Amino acid sequence: QPKTRFPHFDETLRDLSIGDINFLQTTDTHGWYLGHINQRQYSADWGDFISFVDRFREQCHEQDSDLLLVDCGDRHDGNGLSDLTSPNGVYSSEVFMELDFDVITVGNHELYVKEVSELEYNTVVPRYGEKFISTNVEYLNDNGEYVPFGNSTYRYFTTDVKKYNVFALSFLFDFTGGNERIRVTPIAEIVKQKQFLELLEEFSNKPVDLVAVVGHLPVSHDWLETEVLHQVLRRYFPNIVIQYFGGHSHIRDFTILDNKSFALQSGRYCETVGFLSLSQLDQDNIDLDRKYIDFNLQSFLHHTNYSTVDGFNTKHGLQVSQRLTDISNELNLSETFGVAPHSYFLAGADYNSNDPNSLLRFFENHILTQLEPKICHENMDPVVSSQNNSRMVLINTGSIRYDLYKGDFNRNSQFIVSPFKNKWKVLQNVPADVAVQIQPILNRGPYIMSANSANQLDTSQLLSPYQRAVNSQMNANRLRYGQTTVDDLGNDGDDTIHKPLPKFQVPNVIRSYEYVDKLQPVDIVFYDFIERHVLWALQQACGDDRLLYHSLVQQLTFYNDCELEFNVGELLKKYALKNWQ
Ligand SMILES: O=c1ccn([C@@H]2O[C@H](COP(=O)(O)O)[C@@H](O)[C@H]2O)c(=O)[nH]1
Numbered sequence: 001q002p003k004t005r006f007p008h009f010d011e012t013l014r015d016l017s018i019g020d021i022n023f024l025q026t027t028d029t030h031g032w033y034l035g036h037i038n039q040r041q042y043s044a045d046w047g048d049f050i051s052f053v054d055r056f057r058e059q060c061h062e063q064d065s066d067l068l069l070v071d072c073g074d075r076h077d078g079n080g081l082s083d084l085t086s087p088n089g090v091y092s093s094e095v096f097m098e099l100d101f102d103v104i105t106v107g108n109h110e111l112y113v114k115e116v117s118e119l120e121y122n123t124v125v126p127r128y129g130e131k132f133i134s135t136n137v138e139y140l141n142d143n144g145e146y147v148p149f150g151n152s153t154y155r156y157f158t159t160d161v162k163k164y165n166v167f168a169l170s171f172l173f174d175f176t177g178g179n180e181r182i183r184v185t186p187i188a189e190i191v192k193q194k195q196f197l198e199l200l201e202e203f204s205n206k207p208v209d210l211v212a213v214v215g216h217l218p219v220s221h222d223w224l225e226t227e228v229l230h231q232v233l234r235r236y237f238p239n240i241v242i243q244y245f246g247g248h249s250h251i252r253d254f255t256i257l258d259n260k261s262f263a264l265q266s267g268r269y270c271e272t273v274g275f276l277s278l279s280q281l282d283q284d285n286i287d288l289d290r291k292y293i294d295f296n297l298q299s300f301l302h303h304t305n306y307s308t309v310d311g312f313n314t315k316h317g318l319q320v321s322q323r324l325t326d327i328s329n330e331l332n333l334s335e336t337f338g339v340a341p342h343s344y345f346l347a348g349a350d351y352n353s354n355d356p357n358s359l360l361r362f363f364e365n366h367i368l369t370q371l372e373p374k375i376c377h378e379n380m381d382p383v384v385s386s387q388n389n390s391r392m393v394l395i396n397t398g399s400i401r402y403d404l405y406k407g408d409f410n411r412n413s414q415f416i417v418s419p420f421k422n423k424w425k426v427l428q429n430v431p432a433d434v435a436v437q438i439q440p441i442l443n444r445g446p447y448i449m450s451a452n453s454a455n456q457l458d459t460s461q462l463l464s465p466y467q468r469a470v471n472s473q474m475n476a477n478r479l480r481y482g483q484t485t486v487d488d489l490g491n492d493g494d495d496t497i498h499k500p501l502p503k504f505q506v507p508n509v510i511r512s513y514e515y516v517d518k519l520q521p522v523d524i525v526f527y528d529f530i531e532r533h534v535l536w537a538l539q540q541a542c543g544d545d546r547l548l549y550h551s552l553v554q555q556l557t558f559y560n561d562c563e564l565e566f567n568v569g570e571l572l573k574k575y576a577l578k579n580w581q
């Protein structure tokens with residue numbers, strides 16, 4: 001980390017208002033513990049955050065208040081620090097675990113790959129002991145038994161200062177893409193199960209001052225699973241505060257479920273620390289504050305009343321920052337592959353109007369076309385038709401995770417832009433009139449969330465109605481671009497006042513199309529992660545011609561032995577080495 005991490009912004013910061021019980025939330029960190037090198041706004045690292053938590057706890061305790069720390073999962077996939085080890089997360093988990101959490105749980109990114117789940121279960125779960133919980137995710141252990149993915153399905157504890165009794169639960173959304181060690185019971189089912197209802201019954205008869213649900217699911221009103229859960233919890237705890245913490249959709253959000261129930265979600269990628277305070281838990285009118293703290297030293301110092309970094313940093317925080325530098329060197333994260341001539345934006349530039357700054361257009365025109373067929377495994381059928389056919393290479397935009405910044409493009413940036421190690425498959429000899437329909441069909445269809453199911457979500461639904469509302473921030477011209485959140489409490493949640501970032505619609509899938517003549521049959525190449533979705537679209541495109549659909553599907557095969565060597569991140573590196581020197 002360069003020493004210039006302390007950003008000097010002119011913006012006035014909104015203060016946090018400490019209450020009887022206070023929370024700091026992280027979610028969807030995806031291994032970004034080194035901080036954002038290209039964005040000063042989010043340039044603090046995990047060591048700085050550790051100092052912040054310690055300093056803020058001191059402040060809360062001085063005011064006779066509690067501080068609890070929660071993490072809602074998705075700690076893997078999205079940064080070289082996490083994804084350059086095998087299994088991914090070896091070093092990033094070590095760094096993450098330097099911080100004590102009061103309640104912690106899993107996200108879907110701890111569950112795709114078996115080795116990642118094993119690492120998580122065997123190291124992170126024991127590290128946090130009773131604080132690591134999961135109510136609806138189970139792990140198949142080496143004895144062949146399904147056990148909670150965590151120490152237990154709940155945690156019941158008493159806070160240090162106010163001696164509040166907290167009953168904590170944790171839920172993952174209805175995720176169907178887990179590996180063979182994972183079993184997820186959807187919320188809609190678990191709320192009918194005897195064992196779960198008995199647990200609620202048991203604790204409704206114990207002293208409980210607060211029910212805390214630390215989950216990996218969005219908090220927006222249109223996410224129905226939360227509503228289903230809330231109705232059941234309210235039956236058992238009619239007059240107790242129920243506080244939800246959510247994640248997964250990577251936004252800042254706060255919703256009000258009823259007069260004693262609220263939900264906070266704190267963004268992604270170590271851009272945001274969520275803050276929540278609650279006071280007068282036993283009254284009908286709860287006093288509360290929520291803030292979305294930008295992940296930088298200026299915010300951290302401001303909220304802990306420090307004026308110098310030297311005074312603010314704790315020994316532990318500095319040690320963790322040093323460890324991060326050492327790991328970064330060991331993994332060679334700053335090895336450069338070239339210099340990007342300008343920035344490319346995922347949602348910040350308009351894909352539909354062919355904006356040259358659109359990352360997705362750049363991928364279609366220059367990156368996907370770099371893919372080469374390569375047959376290495378003896379038992380793999382050669383792709384016979386590729387030489388003469390046209391070719392489409394199709395990916396889900398969910399596999400592209402972040403903007404690509406002007407300047408140094410290095411080993412870390414490669415994983416930041418696209419970390420997944422998916423394999424390529426090919427449908428051969430697809431008639432051109434059928435092939436051209438695949439992308440539009442998928443883009444009209446539901447958002448691709450998981451490999452295993454045709455899913456239900458519309459991309460725009462990832463934003464709550466409040467997020468979608470037009471944001472009329474004040475004095476926009478003098479401010480810097482950044483997050484501008486509108487939630488159930490209004491538009492004063494961001495600790496730093498920003499000018500809203502441009503945000504354009506992102507399609508579900510993008511594709512390159514290489515052809516000599518548009519009538520030629522097409523080889524459609526795509527990530528195995530979206531196989532079910534592509535076959536669904538192919539079926540639609542074939543219409544009544546079932547024979548054609550079946551003969552195409554029969555020839556479905558791997559395109560190459562691609563593994564990491566040819567994933568989209570590697571193609572980007574290949575392009576940078578050739579064109580950005
Ligand atoms: O192998 C993979 C795994 C995931 N994806 C994409 O990631 C999102 C889920 O990410 P969250 O951080 O949980 O929101 C999923 O919808 C896919 O779009 C992928 O492309 N390949």
Ligand SMILES: [Zn+2]
Binds near residue numbers: 028030074107
């Ligand atoms: Zn996530």
Ligand SMILES: [Zn+2]
Binds near residue numbers: 074249
């Ligand atoms: Zn997620």
